[in-house]
Amino acid sequence: MGELRSSNEYDELIQWAESQGGYCSPSLVITKSETSGSTAYAKTEIAGPNTRLLSCPTSLIIDYDKAAAHIWGDPHACPFLRSPQIAIRLFLCNQRILGCDSPWAAYIKLLPTEFDTPLYYSHDEMEMLRGTNVFGEVDLRRHAWVEEWKRGVMYLPSKFNKTLFSWELYLWACTVLSSRSFPSSIVFGTSKDHSYPVLIPLVDSLNHKPQVPVYWSATADSFTISSGNSIAAGDEVFNNYGPKGNEELLMGYGFCLENNAFDVVTLKLRHPRMTPDKAQLVSSEMTESIFHLSQSSPLPHDLVNFFRIVVANAHETQRLLALRTVPPLSKTAGMRCELDALGKLCNAVSMKLRGISVTGVANPNMRQRSMKVYISQQAKILSQSLLAITRAMYEALRIQPESPDTEDITFLSKKVYERLPDCGVNLDLIFTSPRFAEFTSAIKQGFDVSSPSDIRAADIEDQILVLFVSHLLISAPAEYAAWLDAMHERYNNDEELNEDYVEDFERLFDTYIPPLAELNSNIFGEQKWTPRVMAWAGKIVDSEGVVVENCENGRPEYWIITAV
Numbered sequence: 001m002g003e004l005r006s007s008n009e010y011d012e013l014i015q016w017a018e019s020q021g022g023y024c025s026p027s028l029v030i031t032k033s034e035t036s037g038s039t040a041y042a043k044t045e046i047a048g049p050n051t052r053l054l055s056c057p058t059s060l061i062i063d064y065d066k067a068a069a070h071i072w073g074d075p076h077a078c079p080f081l082r083s084p085q086i087a088i089r090l091f092l093c094n095q096r097i098l099g100c101d102s103p104w105a106a107y108i109k110l111l112p113t114e115f116d117t118p119l120y121y122s123h124d125e126m127e128m129l130r131g132t133n134v135f136g137e138v139d140l141r142r143h144a145w146v147e148e149w150k151r152g153v154m155y156l157p158s159k160f161n162k163t164l165f166s167w168e169l170y171l172w173a174c175t176v177l178s179s180r181s182f183p184s185s186i187v188f189g190t191s192k193d194h195s196y197p198v199l200i201p202l203v204d205s206l207n208h209k210p211q212v213p214v215y216w217s218a219t220a221d222s223f224t225i226s227s228g229n230s231i232a233a234g235d236e237v238f239n240n241y242g243p244k245g246n247e248e249l250l251m252g253y254g255f256c257l258e259n260n261a262f263d264v265v266t267l268k269l270r271h272p273r274m275t276p277d278k279a280q281l282v283s284s285e286m287t288e289s290i291f292h293l294s295q296s297s298p299l300p301h302d303l304v305n306f307f308r309i310v311v312a313n314a315h316e317t318q319r320l321l322a323l324r325t326v327p328p329l330s331k332t333a334g335m336r337c338e339l340d341a342l343g344k345l346c347n348a349v350s351m352k353l354r355g356i357s358v359t360g361v362a363n364p365n366m367r368q369r370s371m372k373v374y375i376s377q378q379a380k381i382l383s384q385s386l387l388a389i390t391r392a393m394y395e396a397l398r399i400q401p402e403s404p405d406t407e408d409i410t411f412l413s414k415k416v417y418e419r420l421p422d423c424g425v426n427l428d429l430i431f432t433s434p435r436f437a438e439f440t441s442a443i444k445q446g447f448d449v450s451s452p453s454d455i456r457a458a459d460i461e462d463q464i465l466v467l468f469v470s471h472l473l474i475s476a477p478a479e480y481a482a483w484l485d486a487m488h489e490r491y492n493n494d495e496e497l498n499e500d501y502v503e504d505f506e507r508l509f510d511t512y513i514p515p516l517a518e519l520n521s522n523i524f525g526e527q528k529w530t531p532r533v534m535a536w537a538g539k540i541v542d543s544e545g546v547v548v549e550n551c552e553n554g555r556p557e558y559w560i561i562t563a564v
C-alpha cells in the first residue's frame with residue numbers, strides 16, 4: 001500500500017474536489033480533530049438559511065456503477081447487482097491498495113483507519129456491553145460481513161491480487177461505508193427498497209448533530225449540503241445524519257449522544273407457537289416481531305397488543321379478533337388478559353434491564369464513554385417502560401391514579417398486588433378467608449397440609465384450585481354470580497367438556513371426593529360433585545388464571561381472575 005498522508009490534507013481534498021466541479025464554502029475550515037477525524041468550523045459567520053456549504057461533483061461520488069465498471073469492466077458483468085454494497089466495498093479496498101495511484105487518493109488517504117465501532121472492540125471492551133442488543137449484534141454483523149467478503153473475493157476478476165484483499169481491509173471498507181455513506185435513494189432517487197450506501201467525498205466531512213437544519217440537494221452534476229440556519233464564526237458546522245438512536249450510532253459510527261431524543265430500546269420478540277386465530281391477529285409471516293421503546297413512547301400499543309395475543313385464552317382470542325377494527329387503545333380483551341399481558345411484558349422488560357449494567361471506569365476513554373452513555377440511556381428507557389407498565393396495570397385493575405403522581409415503582413406495584421383480592425382468588429386468599437374456612441379445613445385434613453406453601457411444595461396447587469372452583473360452581477355464592485354466568489357460557493358446553501377431557505377428571509374425582517366427603521359431607525357430599533363439574537372447573541383454572549409475583553417475597557402466585 002502506498003504512503004498517503006500529507007500535511008495540508010484537507011486543502012488537498014478541497015482542491016481535488018474543486019478541480020472537478022466541487023465546492024467548499026470560503027467560510028468553512030476543515031481540520032483534523034483529536035478524537036473524531038475531521039471537524040468543520042465556520043471561519044466567518046455563515047449567513048443562513050440555505051447557504052451552500054459543500055458540494056461534490058457526481059463524477060467523484062462512489063456508487064455502484066463506478067465500482068462495478070472499475071472492477072468488472074462493465075456494470076452488467078458485476079455479480080453483485082442485488083448486493084451493490086459488496087461491489088462498493090471491494091472498490092474501496094482496491095482504491096486503498098492502489099494508494100497514490102488511486103484517482104480517489106486525495107479522499108482515500110483522509111479516511112480513518114481506526115474506528116470506535118464495536119467490531120473493533122477488544123474482548124474486555126465487548127464484555128462491558130454484555131446483555132445489550134449490541135453485544136449480540138456484533139457477532140451477527142461480523143459473520144455476515146465475513147461471508148460477504150469471502151463471496152466478494154471469490155468473484156474478483158483474475159487481474160486482481162486476491163491476497164491483498166484481506167479481511168481487515170474489507171472490514172475497514174465496511175466501516176467506512178457504515179460511518180459516512182449517504183443513501184442512494186436520496187442521492188440518485190433510487191427506490192427506497194433498492195437503496196444502497198454511496199460515498200460522497202468532501203460532503204461527508206461534517207459531524208452529526210441531531211435536528212440541526214441542513215438541506216441535501218442532488219442534481220445531475222453534483223450533491224450539495226447547505227446550512228438551514230446561520231452559523232456564528234467559530235462554531236462547528238454539522239450535518240444531520242437523521243433521527244438515529246444510540247444503538248445505531250454506536251454500531252454504525254462508533255459514538256453515542258447523551259440525552260439523545262431519538263434513542264430507542266429495540267425489543268426483538270420471537271413468536272411462540274400460535275393457533276391459526278392468533279397467527280391471524282399477529283398478521284405477520286415472520287418468526288419474530290420488533291418493537292421500539294423510547295422516552296416518548298415507553299409502552300407502545302403494538303407491543304402490549306402483541307403480549308395480549310400471546311397470553312390470550314381461546315375466549316379472549318375471539319374477543320381480540322372481534323376488536324380488530326377498533327382503535328388501538330380499546331383492544332383489551334378483559335382484565336385477565338390485560339394483567340397476564342402486562343405481567344409477562346413486565347418480566348421481559350425487567351429481565352432486559354437486569355441483564356445490563358454500566359461499568360464505572362476511572363478516566364474513561366472514548367469507547368468507554370460511548371458505552372456508558374449507550375447503556376445508561378437504555379436502562380433509563382427500560383425503567384420508564386416498567387413505570388408505564390405498572391401504570392397500565394393500575395388502569396387494568398381500575399385503581400385510581402396516585403395524586404400526586406409518583407414514579408416509585410415499588411410503591412405502585414405494591415398497590416397493584418394489594419388490589420388483587422378484589423379481582424380474583426388465590427390459595428393464600430382461600431386459606432385466610434373466614435368464608436372458606438370449612439372448605440380449607442377439609443383440605444388441610446384430607447391432604448395433610450397446613451398452609452398454601454405446603455400445597456405448593458407438594459405440587460398440588462392445580463388440584464386444590466380445581467376443587468375450590470368446583471366448590472364455587474356447586475355452591476354458587478351470590479357475589480360470584482356474574483363470573484359464574486360467564487364461566488357457564490364459556491366452558492360448560494359439550495365442545496369444551498368433551499368425553500376425553502371429562503375422562504381425565506374421573507380419576508381425580510374417585511381419588512379425592514369420597515374421602516373428602518367423609519371429612520365434610522356438607523361441602524363434598526353434594527350430589528352435584530361429578531367428574532364433569534370438576535372438568536369444567538379444570539377448564540376455568542387452566543384458562544382464567546394469571547401468574548403474579550408476590551411483591552413482598554417475589555414468589556410467583558397463581559390467581560384466578562373472577563372480575564368480569
Ligand SMILES: C[S@@+](CC[C@H](N)C(=O)[O-])C[C@H]1O[C@@H](n2cnc3c(N)ncnc32)[C@H](O)[C@@H]1O
Pocket residue numbers: 036037038039112179180181204205206207208209252253254255
Ligand atoms: C461522516 S464522518 C464525519 C466526519 C468525520 N469526523 C471524519 O473523520 O471525516 C462520521 C464519523 O465522525 C465521527 N462523528 C460524527 N459526529 C460525531 C459526534 N457528534 N460525536 C462524536 N463523533 C462524531 C464519528 O467517528 C463518525 O464515525
